[in-house]
Amino acid sequence: MISCVMFDFGGVVIESPFIAFAEFERERGLPAGFLRSINATNPDTNAWAKLERSEISVEEFDVQFRNESSRLGHAIGGAEVLRLLSGAARPEMVYALDVLTGHGYRIVCLTNNVRSEESRPKDVANAISKFERVYESSELGVRKPETAFYQAVLDDLGVEPSAAVFLDDLGVNLKPARAMGITTVKVESAPQALDDLSRLLGLNLLEGTT
Numbered sequence: 690m691i692s693c694v695m696f697d698f699g700g701v702v703i704e705s706p707f708i709a710f711a712e713f714e715r716e717r718g719l720p721a722g723f724l725r726s727i728n729a730t731n732p733d734t735n736a737w738a739k740l741e742r743s744e745i746s747v748e749e750f751d752v753q754f755r756n757e758s759s760r761l762g763h764a765i766g767g768a769e770v771l772r773l774l775s776g777a778a779r780p781e782m783v784y785a786l787d788v789l790t791g792h793g794y795r796i797v798c799l800t801n802n803v804r805s806e807e808s809r810p811k812d813v814a815n816a817i818s819k820f821e822r823v824y825e826s827s828e829l830g831v832r833k834p835e836t837a838f839y840q841a842v843l844d845d846l847g848v849e850p851s852a853a854v855f856l857d858d859l860g861v862n863l864k865p866a867r868a869m870g871i872t873t874v875k876v877e878s879a880p881q882a883l884d885d886l887s888r889l890l891g892l893n894l895l896e897g898t899t
Contacts, residue, residue, distance in 0.1 A: 691872065691890060693846060693853045694789055697833075698800040698823075700858035701876050702783070702816050704776030713773055719763055724770060727758050732861075733835075736767060741801045741826040747771070750803075771803060778812040781879045785886070785894040786819040792892060798823040799842060799855070801832045822846075833862040839869055854889060856882055 699706050710724045720726075728737045736753035739745045745753065747768070754767030789796050798820045804827045809817065817823060824842050826832035831841065843850060850870030857863050863873040872889065876882040883894045 691794075691852055691854050693795040693797065693848045694886070694890075695842065695853055695855040695871075696782075696786075696796065696798050696820075697855075697857040697859075697862065697876070698798050698802075699774065699776060701779075701856055701882070702786075702798070703778050703813055705858060706774045706776060709773040709776070710770075713769075717763075717765075719765075723758075723761070723763060724765070727754070727761060727765075730757065730761070738832060740767075740803055741832045742830050743804060743827045744830075747803070774803070775810065775813070777810070778816040779879045781883060781896055783812075783816050783819065784896040785883050786816070788892065788894050790819065792890075794890075795821050795846065795848070797821050797842065797846065799833065799838070799857075800824070801826040803827060833857070833859075834865045836865050836869065839866050839871065843869075854886070856886065 696702055707725065711721065713719075714721055714723055728735065732738060736745065736750050736757055739753075740747070740750040751767040754770065755764050758765040786796055796819065798817070800823065802825045824838075826838065829838060829841055831837040843853065854872040854874060855863065855866045856874045856876050858876040860875060863875060867873045874882055874885045874889070880895065887894045
């Protein structure tokens with residue numbers, strides 16, 4: 690029986706950074722999907738992966754990301770990309786978090802992130818406050834889709850894989866979780882994901898519907 694709902698953050702609880710990536714690419718005249726192609730090249734050992742595990746500093750990331758992007762044809766500083774990561778909270782997701790808490794579910798966040806001292810926008814800070822705990826790659830030293838990330842979360846919570854469901858917008862992050870026995874929901878949109886989760890849990894998580 691599911692007792693714990695685990696959410697990715699960017700692209701699930703807040704708007705996807707891929708929207709900002711696409712706008713940046715249009716403004717710079719870059720090929721569509723260029724930034725994601727950099728991140729998809731050597732995904733476990735590239736600059737992005739190392740930064741999310743806190744293995745390099747932001748300054749080192751800026752240089753290494755520029756080198757990686759240059760090899761693919763266009764030099765982009767890593768610092769420029771980091772400025773694209775913040776998105777607005779999705780109100781329907783924040784509503785669902787409250788409903789889940791009201792029904793006794795444990796809700797946690799699993800995020801690949803970068804250490805930052807900057808204050809969060811009010812809507813994002815409010816969304817984060819809904820979680821029992823936020824598990825950050827920059828703190829754990831492992832990142833999705835590494836199995837060790839999910840195992841560390843389960844161990845900390847004292848939850849069996851069969852008692853958890855995980856929502857993420859990237860299939861590559863869902864595959865290892867599913868292999869461990871965690872139920873997964875691929876997030877294509879907030880309404881679709883909440884409808885899928887509602888059916889799974891036997892709840893109505895969609896605000897304004899009956």
